[in-house]
Amino acid sequence: MTAKVAVIVGSLRKGSVNHVFADALAKLARPRLDLQIVEIGDLPLYNQDLEGELPPAVQRFKREIEAADAVLFVTPEFNRTFSAAIKNAIEWGSRPWGKNSWAGKPGAIVGATLGAVGTAAAQSQLRSVASAIGVALTAQPEIYLNYRDGLIVDGEVTDESFKKLLLDWTGNFADWVARLKAPTLQF
Ligand SMILES: Cc1cc2nc3c(=O)[nH]c(=O)nc-3n(C[C@H](O)[C@H](O)[C@H](O)COP(=O)(O)O)c2cc1C
Structure with a gap:
């Protein structure tokens, strides 16, 4: 079985190393996980006044999160925190009240x-x-990538020990998703 993972990449720029990293992870995670990047660059800035009739980009975004079995955040670090683009996506996913698209998803x-x-x-x-x-x-393993040129070329990880770490990571994440997706026992 292949689980569908919605990937939120927190950097919007072309040439983002987080984007490169997400693409490499997607290759390594197959066939157990199908990692698909969900667009967040077209989401308006969160504004509660827009909740009455959600903007089309927000509706599309929420549908894609809800259709996924799990979510993966791939974040840059901006001024010692995650990006505003991710926070904005989190706000929209969590609203309107009672329509939290994230609820109960396994994630990493x-x-x-x-x-x-x-x-x-x-x-x-x-x-x-x-x-x-x-x-x-x-929880584990955690991956804090200090990216350098040449580490990922054409979507392939060139450093064998780092590639092994990523393969372990994807296996662990796939196990986690499978465990949380298991049907609830009925008593
Ligand atoms: C506004 C801004 C703030 C940043 N702050 C940090 C930081 O706090 N820590 C850090 O390690 N790098 C920081 N950086 C450097 C980013 O790690 C670097 O630009 C990285 O390439 C961003 O990810 P991206 O390539 O996916 O866009 C910052 C970059 C920008 C543009």
Whole structure:
């Protein structure tokens, strides 16, 4: 069985290392996980006044999250936290009241920076927000990627030990998704 994972990439720029990282993970995760990037760049800034009739981009976004078996956040670190683009997507996914598209999804967080911190601060803050919207996150292994040129070429990870770590990570995430998707026991 292949589980469908909605991937939220927190950087909107062309050439984003987080985008490159997400594409590489998608390759390594097959066939157990089908990682599909969900567009967040077209979402308007969250405004409660727009909740009466949700903008088309928001409706499309919520449908894609709801159709997925799990979610994966791939975050850059901006000023020691996760990106505003992710926070905006989180707001829309969680609203209107009673229509939280995230609720009960298994999930995971990874991230890449060009700096030595490797998104540790961003991931830590995103973790607390994800728990508030009802996403059940994996704990270990964690991946804080300090990206360097040549690490991922044409979607392939060139460093064998890092590739092994990512394969372990994808296997662990697939196990987590399978466990949380298991039918609830009836007594
Ligand atoms: C506004 C801004 C703030 C940043 N703050 C941090 C930071 O706090 N920690 C860090 O490691 N890198 C920081 N960086 C560097 C980013 O890690 C780097 O630009 C990275 O390439 C962003 O991810 P992307 O390539 O996916 O866009 C910052 C970059 C920008 C543009």
